[in-house]
Amino acid sequence: MGWKATVANPCGASLRTKVRCRRRTRLLRCGRSRHPEEAHVRHRQHHRLTAPRARFLAVAAALAIAAGAGCASTTADGATREAIVFEHPRSTIHRDGDDLLTAGLGIDGLRRMAPPDFADAEAPTPAELRRRALWSNWRGIADLGPAGGYGALYGSVADVPGREFSAYATVPGAIHPHRVLLQLPDAFDAARRCVVVTASSGSRGIYGAIAVAGAWGLPRGCAVAYTDKGAGSDYFDLDAGIGFGPDGRAVAGDAAGIAFAPEAPEGAGGVAFKHAHSKDNPEADWGRHVKQAAEFALHALDEALPAQAPFTFDNTRVIAVGISNGGGAVLRAAELEGDWLDAVVAGEPNVHVDAPGARALYDYTTEAALLMPCALLAMDGLPQPPLLDQVRPLYAARCDSLAADGVLPGADTATRAVRARDMLLAAGWTEGALRAGALSAGFDLWRSVAATYANAYGRHGVGEGPCGFSFAAQGTDFLPRRATAAERAAWWSDASGIPPGSGVGLIDAGLAPPDLALKGLQCLRGLWTGEGAGADRVRAGIAATRAAPPRAGLPVVVVHGLDDGLIPVAFSSAPWVAHARAAGRDVRFWQVRNVQHFDGFLALPDYGARYLPLLPYVYEALDRIDAHLDGAPLPADAVIDATPRGAAAMDASHLAMPR
Incomplete structure (x- = not known):
């Protein structure tokens, strides 16, 4: 089903050569390259068509970049549009017990503690992977407990039949694509055409905003467009040379349509994932990811509803919404020029501006990773879990380590804990934020986020990450091992986009007692506060993520x-x-x-x-x-x-x- 683009110049035989060639091909589409001597090269695109997808090919061909053409144009509706090639498109139908919003699970199925089964654990079908991805992303984002009121007091898990259209899109200058997806309900209101465009929260896969945008837009007859904003659950098993294809199934690393195949040195092992190892610093392009998802929505609507075409930004209402990283992404989209976007709602956005009080995520994450475990010992009545009695010895060791390094004064743990808490309060944390942050400290979330973002901001590839961190499947002894076929098959549906989770762990080469994680955390913090090429590289990546004000007049x-x-x-x-x-x-x-x-x-x-x-x-x-x-x-x-x-x-x- 569907068409796929092929490049006239084949990309060689080895996986490493193919990845390098694909990387150059994407950069050269807009005459942009990390290698100046290649800037004049143009790859002619040859497309192979399989019926009945001629219309979708025509749309993509119209957007393809002709030799010598520029990479942007201004349309009648005033929006500046980048020329985009949508690669490896596919479409699926979701009716009769397999709807758009919950894949037929409904509220009862979403509330089940165990995920939907795969008939063959090592070779799940695309339908099984999709159903499980929806289950995973609903549970990761929404409070579905019976006492929480979801689906009754607020929100919707209505049965919404319809179709899905998906593809890959690549922002100019990026090495790797991001996934885009449009959900089109059968009850799409043609008289009041509406697209809700969204980006996944955290680093989640393409369904990572289903509970945010899908739950609001689909029952109202709006189409909903998604992007994984250059992150997502397209992990790559370096030991086996296996990644994931357009339908979420595990495929060989040299297969056509693989979503993410990193450059890696010979013999590299473990697991790579797009947020950390793409070398693209995806956060710098979040706004453009959102806009490309909206562009994809319009062209997919043209294909799906030809009698009502054309769909344009001028005749279609486009509302952007997201939470967390997705909230930051829609605020970055809000600053882009043109009247392509009609309104924005941003929930708890991760957004960084050059303004009083503002702090970069990496700054306060690495600060919290070091100080918060000790500081929490000075606070009573923390929410559970994690159980404070279980982690108290580890937190006390952190107080002692920071005292030995001269960071915290005091002759005992209690005094040091008070000082750590006061330091965080003086840095702008509130008592409420510290109290709720107990969860992130207890589950070691700060360290996982910091290690991933250091890799991304520094544009480090596989084996290049700072501070000795890597990622791999882990055994009960916490040592790296090869992933099993069953573990790997579930990554696309189950993973959150940042390990640990789904059988993949964070490997810290610097672990040492008594304060096991201290050395790695101090190194990560030094990339923000310290000197040297590594710190400069990370800070430059962070500077590229600074937001600007939204377009004038945009609600x-x-x-x-x-x-x-x-x-x-x-x-x-x-x-x-x-x-x-x-x-x-x-x-x-x-x-x-x-x-x-x-x-x-x-x-x-x-x-x-x-x-x-x-x-x-x-x-x-x-x-x-x-x-x-x-x-x-x-x-x-x-x-x-x-x-x-x-x-x-x-x-x-x-x-x-x-x-």
């Missing part, structure tokens, strides 16, 4: 929990809003009390009792901004006093929606 609503312990509002949303307003932009800001970062963790009883979910406020903001596009006023700024539900089931009074 934007930002929603953030005041107890967010992963992306504190004081470092991200608040300075971005102030920066945008200083530039004369009319953005609206909802700050919600008793909301932390992870709705998915509200299934843990103590977190569910203490905190409210963010998603209801994202959906409400979407409702209000959609109404604004029809003539209603924008919602006012609000500090929302949401009330924790305790042991009771949540009801509308707990949410305290602004009116």
Whole structure:
């Protein structure tokens, strides 16, 4: 099914040669290369067509870059469009027990603790992989517990039949593509044509925003466009030379259509993944990933609904929404020129601006990784899990290590812990953020994020990562080993895009007692605070991610929990809003009390009792901004006093929606 583009000049025989050739081919599409002597080269594209996909080929061919042509054009609707080649497109039908929103699982299936089974664990079908990916991403993002009210009090898991269209797109200058996907409901409202465009939260795969954008847009008759923004779950098994194809199945590393095949030295082992090892610093291009997903949506709609074509930015409402990294991505899209985007809702966005109070994710992540374990010993009543008694010896060892290095004064653990807490408060953390951050500290999330982002910002490839970190399957002894075929087959559906998880672990070559992770964390922190080529390289990558104000006149609503312990509002949303307003932009800001970062963790009883979910406020903001596009006023700024539900089931009074 479908067509695929082939390049006239074959890419050699070996995997390493093919990857290098593919890398040059993508860079040369726009006359851009990391090798100046190659800048004049153009590869002629030859496309092979299989019926009935002629229309989709015609769309892609129209977008392909002709020899000598530029890489952008200005359209009648005022949007500057980059010429895009959509590679390896495919389409699937989802009806009769296999819908767009839950693949037929419904709320009961999504609530099951075990994932949907594969008939053959080593060779799952595309339908099985898709169903399991939806299950995994729903559970990773939404609070689906019966007491949490999802699907009854807010949100939707309605049966939405329709079709999916997917492909790869590559931003100019990037080595590797990102996945784009359009979900088109059968009930698409042709009289009120609407596209919701979104980006995955965290580093998740292509369905990573299903609970955010899909749950709001699909039941309303909107098409929903997704991008994995250059990250995702397209892992590559370096030991076996196996990656993943367009349908999520494991394929040989030299197969046509492989989603990610990294350059790697001979004999490299372990696991590579796109966020860390693409050498693209994908975060710098988040906004362009979102725009390309919107472009793909319009062209897929042209193919799917030819009687209603053409679909353009001028005649189709386009609303962008995302949370976490996806929230940062839609704010980056908001700054792009042209009237291609009609409105934006950003939830708990990871966004960095050059403004007072703003801090880069890498800065406060590495700070928290070092100081927070010790600081938490000075705080009572932390949410559980992790159980403080279990990690107290490790946290005390951190206090002792930092004291030995002269970072913390004090003759005992208690005094050092108070000093660590006070240092974090002085750096802009709040008590609420520290309390909620206990989860990230307890699950060692700070270290995993820092190691991955150091690799990405520095554009390090396989075997080049700073500070001795790598990734591999692990045994019970935590030593690296080869992945099994069954483990590998499930990565595309199960993985979150950043190990550890799904059988892949973070390998730290510097582990040593008594404070096992200290050496690696100090090295990672030094890439922000220190000197040298490695630190300069990482800081340059971070500088490339700085956001600008949104386009003038674009309606934007930002929603953030005041107890967010992963992306504190004081470092991200608040300075971005102030920066945008200083530039004369009319953005609206909802700050919600008793909301932390992870709705998915509200299934843990103590977190569910203490905190409210963010998603209801994202959906409400979407409702209000959609109404604004029809003539209603924008919602006012609000500090929302949401009330924790305790042991009771949540009801509308707990949410305290602004009116």
